[in-house]
Amino acid sequence: MEKRDAVPTGALRRWGWLVPACVTASAVAAGAAALYWTLSRDANVHYLTQKITHGPVVRAVTASGTVNPVITVQVGTYVSGVIQARYCDYNTKVEKGRLCAKIDPRPYQIVVDQDRASLAVARAQLVKDRASLAYAKASYERNQRLVQTKAVSQDALDSARSAYEQALAQIGLDEATIDQRQAELNAAQINLGYTDIVSPVDGTVVSRSVEMGQTVAASFQTPTLFLVATDLTAMQVDTNVSESDIGAVRLGQRASFTVESFPNRPFDGEVTQVRQSPQTIQNVVTYDAVISVPNPDLLLKPGMTATARVIIDKRDDALRAPNAALRYTPGGLPTIGPLVAAPDGSGAVRLFVLREGSPQAVFFTQGLDDDAYTEIVKGDLRPGDEVIVGEQQKQRRS
Template sequence: MALTAEEAAVAQNAYSPKSRRWLVPVIIGLAAAAFAGVEIYRFVNKGAGVRYLTQQVTRGPVVKAVTTSGTVNPVITVQVGTYVSGVIQARYCDYNTRVRKGQVCAKIDPRPYQVVVDQDKATLGVGRAQMVKDQADLTYAKIAYDRNRRLAATKSVSLDVLDASKSALDRATAQIGLDEATIALQEAQLRAAEINLGYTDIVSPVDGTVVSRSVEMGQTVAASFQTPTLFLVATDLTTMQVDTNVSESDIGAIRRGHRATFTVESFPNRTFSGEVTEVRQSPQTIQNVVTYDVVVGTSNGDLVLKPGMTATTRVIVDERRDVLRIPDQAFRYQPGAIPGLASAPPQLDGSGGVRLWVLRDGAPKMEVIIPGLDDDSFTEVLKGDLRAGDQIIVGEEAAP
């Protein structure tokens, strides 16, 4: 059927280039809307082909801690060494021996030092005898000088004789001073020899328990350059400490008084408790990592902890009790069905909230929460529409 002139003009205008320019965006918009509708339908009905992995929202503690390793040591360990050299003549203490302050643990052969003491005593005796002789000479010099002074007054002797007697008196007086100084020196030498003789007895300076010994009978010890350590005495094994190395990234959170727990390999099922007693300022570099020594004090009343044990220590730096908490896996889950959500950051802009997905009535629902303390396993929920018992989505898998 032929078109009229008016109908042909309308049809020509509809398919002109100018009219096609506004048709293109309309068609693209309709296609995008149709695609989004299909995807939303898929997401809502996703349960038909996907099984969600969930964990419960619970109430409980959230404990943030710093985990490190260390060594169990006595609080005070005293090194018992020797000041003099010689041969070990006797040994009276062994490992685990309970000792008292002043108790003899070993003895060095005293004979060489006894000989020195005897020699110094004899020398001191000679000096004192010499002083007695010189005192007699002084007495005679005084008498001679007094006699010559009286005779010189009557001109019975010459002045030269008087001067000679005066000189003899002065020399005798000076000799007494020299004898006194010599005797003082000899007495000091004798005291030094007696002290060295006393050092042949190796005694414990404190009450405690011998935890180590490095000496045997007949062994020669030399104290010429460095005092050798013969025994290690722990003052009290009922109180121990764990010396731990904490990296510089974690040391800022640790304070004196923080609670701590630790385990040792000998008792893997037992957890020991303690408290941070000291955070030392001296840095140590271990494999290019700067660490600091954190001391954890603990009680050892049953003496099960031994010096040198390796301890895995957990220092509690912050804690929340009986709070609403969610597992950290929930923060890593993002549904990928709706375009754009898979790449969306979990942190909402400007609000401090985090997107999470909760399974309600068999379908996922997005919730926004304000997180609090995180202990790497659970995170405290400060604010959000969550309750204990809610099933929070942590993953998904294909339904069987």
């Protein structure tokens, strides 16, 4: 058996020192590289932060609409004819019963005169027939006495009785004719009265669509001559709320809106109606939510376009975090996505707080949220904590 030379003890010692030394050097190099990467990354990243604060969190529904008077009365005409005079114009203050326009009354006056004459004829006919009735009655009574003495025949008595009954029936016919002629006269007088276009309410004329000399026809549809708003110091906004948001709108909710004429001045109101009638335009279903608003300075005009905001829930003094913090993920970590939930299934969500110069993940239970902030119900967060909403790479100097 061939005998192999042994390895010198000094060599073993040298190799035994070299192997651990190599392993230790690699570990140190790796740790140094990791530390250098971390330190260099932290040194090259600038975190954008916002603070946890106390303040309002408001959830609202946004909708567009139109400013309208609460009550608008359409003043039309029941009869046709030529406008003879006009007494009301735009912005005219009117009282109930005020004459606003006049239709030429002459054709209707002629009808009234004719019906009045017909009534007079019927009344004169009644007087004449009453005289005939009196004679027929006297003749009948006389023949009743004479027939007993055989001075007149039974046939003469029957003829007198027939004449008396006919005269009596004629009186009833005349009275009915008088009632008919009176009704015709009343109708003609009503039509004559309709030639006066009067305001049915107290208010302000907001629209006029008639001029002197214009012919209006009321044969098939009543034409609208004036629009009268009863009270312009109280207005309403008819908003078009989408079907996805209408379920959250309730009576009594506070609302605010702006109009283009006063973009920096919000007007405050209250939801007073949520109408059940849907409006479908290009397959988009909306519902009318009515917002009542006072208008003492008459700044709001009928027809203005309003952008309304209905407050459906509100926290006046909530501990809140900016929504941008819930969507932030550090660049050095795997991208998990916004609004990461806690792994324990509690429903808490994650954000990152800048503590001692490094981001630390904190989970918290969220409450009400709006477009800007989310309410913090429970979590290791306090007012003044700086939450990270973004980061920027610092530019290295050459």
